[in-house]
Amino acid sequence: MAERSVIDSELKEINTVLQELGNIPQDSTIYKIVGNLLVRVNKADVERELNDRKEILELRSRTYQKQEATFRTELENLQKKIQELYNKYYPQGAGGAAKA
Amino acid sequence: MAQVSVEDLLAQASALRNNIDYLQRLANDVADALASIASAKEAINALKNVSGDALIAADKRGNLMLKLGSIDSSKVLVHLGLNYYAEVTSEKAEDILTKREQELKAALERINNELAKNVQAYNEITSILQSIEEEARRAAAQQKR
Numbered sequence A: 001m002a003e004r005s006v007i008d009s010e011l012k013e014i015n016t017v018l019q020e021l022g023n024i025p026q027d028s029t030i031y032k033i034v035g036n037l038l039v040r041v042n043k044a045d046v047e048r049e050l051n052d053r054k055e056i057l058e059l060r061s062r063t064y065q066k067q068e069a070t071f072r073t074e075l076e077n078l079q080k081k082i083q084e085l086y087n088k089y090y091p092q093g094a095g096g097a098a099k100a
Numbered sequence B: 001m002a003q004v005s006v007e008d009l010l011a012q013a014s015a016l017r018n019n020i021d022y023l024q025r026l027a028n029d030v031a032d033a034l035a036s037i038a039s040a041k042e043a044i045n046a047l048k049n050v051s052g053d054a055l056i057a058a059d060k061r062g063n064l065m066l067k068l069g070s071i072d073s074s075k076v077l078v079h080l081g082l083n084y085y086a087e088v089t090s091e092k093a094e095d096i097l098t099k100r101e102q103e104l105k106a107a108l109e110r111i112n113n114e115l116a117k118n119v120q121a122y123n124e125i126t127s128i129l130q131s132i133e134e135e136a137r138r139a140a141a142q143q144k145r
Helices: A002-023 A043-089 B006-048 B090-144
Strands: A029-034 A037-041 B054-057 B065-068 B075-081 B084-089
Touching (some): A002 A043, A002 B075, A002 B084, A029 A043, B006 B090, B075 B090, B084 B090
Antiparallel strands (some): A029 B084, B054 B065, B075 B084
């Protein structure tokens, strides 16, 4: 889930940059930070680079979503089994739990 | 009614405490970002009225200032996000910064709401734990008698 949250956060940031790039003139000068340098880059190249990255991240996000759904189902099934066993061996909730 | 053990309550209180610390750090970061944007917008407005020389800090704390001959205030570089900057007019830069400022304000509000909910839940749990402790103390005192 933490991994998916990092991916989603980067996706959000990419979408923001793409949106801002779309709102400025096509001939605008764009710079990219490389280490301590600001290097002039082509706007179309930046958009292409970001769209490629976005595609990869969306794919990874979908994969994580599917995995998460599978794990959740497994967890629910396990919880049900544990509850059944608990009810079987400790009828009416007896055994160990203290009242708050 | 479901039974909750004291250990569960303590674990929940500890998790809430960690979450509160995290949210407070996050709120501070967002507040810092907001202050930085306000400062950038202030600089844009100040640049519009610069007639002569201007000075720029060579380091973050302003230990050294460098004199700049003149500044072209018609175009500035604004951060778009990630590693990218765009050269735009000061008006466009102000628009971009205002939009980011609004997003950050909304985020700060969401964080503060979440923080308030967590603090309330934490206070409720600690109050329950305190009453359990008092009850246990009373029971122990009665046993001694």
